[in-house]
Amino acid sequence: MEIPENVKKRLSIPAEEHFYAGHTACQGCGASLGLRYVLKAYGRKTIFAIPACCSTIIAGPWPYTAFEANLFHTAFETTGAVIGGIEAALKARGFKVKGEDGIMVVGWAGDGGTADIGLQALSGFLERGHDAVYIMYDNEAYMNTGIQRSGSTPYGAWTTNTPGGKKHFLERRHKKKVIDIVIAHEIPYAATASIAFPEDFMRKLKKAQKTPGPSFIQLFAPCPTGWRSPTDKSIELAKLAVQTAYFPLFEYENGKYKINMPSTKKEPKPLADFLKLQGRFKYMTQEDIDVLQQWVLHEWEKLKKLAEVFG
Amino acid sequence: MAEYKPIRKVVSGNYAAAYAAKHARVDVVAAYPITPQTSIIEKIAEFIANGEVENLEYVAVESEHSAMAACIGASAAGARTFTATSAQGLALMHEMLHWASGARLPVVMVDVNRAMAPPWSVWDDQTDSLAQRDTGWMQFYAENNQEVYDGVLMAFKIAETVNLPAMIIESAFILSHTYDVVEMIPQELVDEFLPPRKPLYDLTDFEKPFSVGALGTPADYYEFRYKIQKAMEEAKKVIHEVGKEFGERFGRDYSQMIELYRTDDADFVFMGMGSLMGTVKQAVDVLREEGYKVGAAKVRWFRPFPKEELYELAKSVDGIAVLDRNYSFGQEGILFNEAKGSLYNTDAKPLIKNYIVGLGGRDFTVADVRKIAENMKAIIEKGELDVEVDWYHLKR
Ligand SMILES: Cc1ncc(C[n+]2csc(CCOP(=O)(O)OP(=O)(O)O)c2C)c(N)n1
Ligand code: SF4
Numbered sequence: 001m002e003i004p005e006n007v008k009k010r011l012s013i014p015a016e017e018h019f020y021a022g023h024t025a026c027q028g029c030g031a032s033l034g035l036r037y038v039l040k041a042y043g044r045k046t047i048f049a050i051p052a053c054c055s056t057i058i059a060g061p062w063p064y065t066a067f068e069a070n071l072f073h074t075a076f077e078t079t080g081a082v083i084g085g086i087e088a089a090l091k092a093r094g095f096k097v098k099g100e101d102g103i104m105v106v107g108w109a110g111d112g113g114t115a116d117i118g119l120q121a122l123s124g125f126l127e128r129g130h131d132a133v134y135i136m137y138d139n140e141a142y143m144n145t146g147i148q149r150s151g152s153t154p155y156g157a158w159t160t161n162t163p164g165g166k167k168h169f170l171e172r173r174h175k176k177k178v179i180d181i182v183i184a185h186e187i188p189y190a191a192t193a194s195i196a197f198p199e200d201f202m203r204k205l206k207k208a209q210k211t212p213g214p215s216f217i218q219l220f221a222p223c224p225t226g227w228r229s230p231t232d233k234s235i236e237l238a239k240l241a242v243q244t245a246y247f248p249l250f251e252y253e254n255g256k257y258k259i260n261m262p263s264t265k266k267e268p269k270p271l272a273d274f275l276k277l278q279g280r281f282k283y284m285t286q287e288d289i290d291v292l293q294q295w296v297l298h299e300w301e302k303l304k305k306l307a308e309v310f311g
Numbered sequence: 312m313a314e315y316k317p318i319r320k321v322v323s324g325n326y327a328a329a330y331a332a333k334h335a336r337v338d339v340v341a342a343y344p345i346t347p348q349t350s351i352i353e354k355i356a357e358f359i360a361n362g363e364v365e366n367l368e369y370v371a372v373e374s375e376h377s378a379m380a381a382c383i384g385a386s387a388a389g390a391r392t393f394t395a396t397s398a399q400g401l402a403l404m405h406e407m408l409h410w411a412s413g414a415r416l417p418v419v420m421v422d423v424n425r426a427m428a429p430p431w432s433v434w435d436d437q438t439d440s441l442a443q444r445d446t447g448w449m450q451f452y453a454e455n456n457q458e459v460y461d462g463v464l465m466a467f468k469i470a471e472t473v474n475l476p477a478m479i480i481e482s483a484f485i486l487s488h489t490y491d492v493v494e495m496i497p498q499e500l501v502d503e504f505l506p507p508r509k510p511l512y513d514l515t516d517f518e519k520p521f522s523v524g525a526l527g528t529p530a531d532y533y534e535f536r537y538k539i540q541k542a543m544e545e546a547k548k549v550i551h552e553v554g555k556e557f558g559e560r561f562g563r564d565y566s567q568m569i570e571l572y573r574t575d576d577a578d579f580v581f582m583g584m585g586s587l588m589g590t591v592k593q594a595v596d597v598l599r600e601e602g603y604k605v606g607a608a609k610v611r612w613f614r615p616f617p618k619e620e621l622y623e624l625a626k627s628v629d630g631i632a633v634l635d636r637n638y639s640f641g642q643e644g645i646l647f648n649e650a651k652g653s654l655y656n657t658d659a660k661p662l663i664k665n666y667i668v669g670l671g672g673r674d675f676t677v678a679d680v681r682k683i684a685e686n687m688k689a690i691i692e693k694g695e696l697d698v699e700v701d702w703y704h705l706k707r
């Protein structure tokens with residue numbers, strides 16, 4: 001569909017599509033929306049590396065690709081290493097990498113491929129200082145293999161290997177704070193983002209593009225299939241995650257923290273608003289909900305403190 | 312073509328490998344240290360530090376798995392890519408070795424053969440590399456430091472022609488840390504022999520977006536595998552041509568995948584791979600003086616496997632003693648297994664016996680070859696094997 005120039009000018013997000021219809025994501029998939037924004041931000045002069053995860057499938061089987069950019073599919077745990085290798089090759093061959101007119105090298109991996117099996121390669125990538133962007137899309141479980149827990153799965157969640165049941169065998173650990181692990185590497189730019197706030201996400205993608213060295217973005221991406229949530233509620237869920245401070249949006253730039261959302265002046269919305277829309281939390285007792293709510297507020301206080309002291 | 316005047320340098324096998332990578336003008340090296348490979352990558356780092364190479368990106372990764380992953384990324388992005396490893400490191404890379412061949416990337420790697428743990432051992436043993444037999448990598452076993460150097464240069468040319476990765480294998484300490492004269496080739500002549508890489512595909516080509524390694528459904532996967540096998544078959548031809556060209560340019564002919572040594576009128580031959588074949592050749596000279604009609608058959612390329620050359624050899628001898636510095640548990644020596652299997656459907660049926668030798672760095676000497684010769688002679692006279700697999704050094 002042709003968009004008139006005057007309308008185009010008013011759009012806050014580029015009208016150009018580089019992610020094609022016909023991809024094979026489920027209805028309401030947050031990850032696919034995330035991919036669409038990344039491609040809008042970086043355009044076709046981009047080299048993606050994607051490990052085993054839902055996005056392998058979303059991109060389409062050989063010989064098809066939903067991407068208008070080049071894409072290298074790689075092994076589950078290797079995203080950090082592969083984008084490091086690609087960047088090294090581009091440099092050896094004299095290409096400009098990153099920046100306004102350089103080639104963008106983008107690692108796009110799930111929470112499993114980032115928080116768990118790929119953590120070592122991620123750490124190596126961050127430490128070595130490659131000019132590339134690593135985006136972790138966080139759907140809080142291993143969806144590609146059929147909804148198993150990851151290090152990023154929240155307390156109290158049902159997954160197929162924490163299925164609830166008589167013994168109340170639910171996830172018993174809190175969500176791993178991958179972004180904190182990343183920040184411990186003291187890279188120039190790291191941020192959280194959400195598919196519900198595309199302008200904020202686009203701005204962060206652009207910042208990551210302009211900042212030399214490795215950048216990291218943790219993108220909150222609801223998964224109706226794995227979360228047992230209605231397919232038309234993904235944006236609402238992503239919004240609520242931010243408003244409840246369950247997944248606050250913030251940036252870490254050269255040692256400084258900046259909270260973008262929710263407002264630090266107001267009380268966050270109750271977590272139950274977020275939980276009740278999802279089947280994956282239906283086995284939680286009131287006690288479980290309190291544990292998770294407390295953890296969320298505790299982490300929120302910590303983040304506010306960081307922003308206050310290192311703002 | 313400039314006249315070839317070799318530069319003679321006394322170097323270890325590892326330094327020979329590093330010089331070859333330098334002369335091949337590699338773009339990216341991603342590697343992780345492990346004894347006895349370490350001095351290869353240290354030497355390359357030194358070349359960079361001394362300004363002896365230009366535009367070489369050295370990626371100091373955090374594991375061998377990532378080393379191969381980074382090499383794969385680099386190679387997919389068009390770079391001439393090199394790495395080196397050994398034993399546990401190679402085993403950790405295993406998954407990614409499939410990725411390199413499956414994505415048809417001509418990464419070249421030196422593996423320093425070292426025994427697998429436990430028990431810990433840093434000494435020579437071929438099981439590490441042979442366990443990677445089915446990964447779609449070509450494998451060249453070097454007898455000496457010269458062959459390490461020549462092998463790396465040829466490997467780039469062969470790999471980049473058939474779009475498959477290649478492994479050059481040298482033995483721990485016996486070559487990696489032993490100094491010997493190596494005739495190196497002046498840079499401009501290497502450049503003539505090995506022009507810049509022309510990748511099969513290049514991630515920097517944005518004209519027509521493409522993806523590599525996407526899901527292959529049952530409708531297509533099978534054909535992808537077949538094409539790797541076709542490339543392996545083509546590699547035999549390319550190995551012959553490149554080996555011949557190397558001989559014409561630089562005087563060392565590698566056109567044969569099995570190097571035959573005094574086999575013309577031999578009653579039986581010793582067959583094996585790598586540095587132990589140096590010992591065997593020396594033993595053949597001694598045994599010939601003692602009246603044994605023996606020869607040596609050094610298998611240079613294990614993948615692709617030189618079936619045809621083996622058949623020609625097998626037709627002309629009564630016996631083959633296969634020396635394996637490796638073992639496939641539950642079966643037999645790996646080269647023996649391959650050789651025996653290759654001859655089964657042919658009319659060449661010499662007596663073929665397996666001697667397991669030198670595992671984990673156990674010494675293997677001329678005297679050992681003589682004992683094996685005595686045994687081979689006896690079984691050939693009798694016309695039957697005593698045992699099929701002989702754990703030659705076993706303390707009984
Ligand atoms: C070495 C290895 N182990 C296991 C797998 C199986 N596997 C493929 S994708 C996946 C889960 C991916 O989860 P995540 O990274 O969170 O992405 P998502 O599928 O949720 O999008 C697993 C376990 C694999 N491909 N490779
Ligand atoms: S399972 Fe979830 S993440 Fe995967 S494609 Fe479907 S909605 Fe997206």
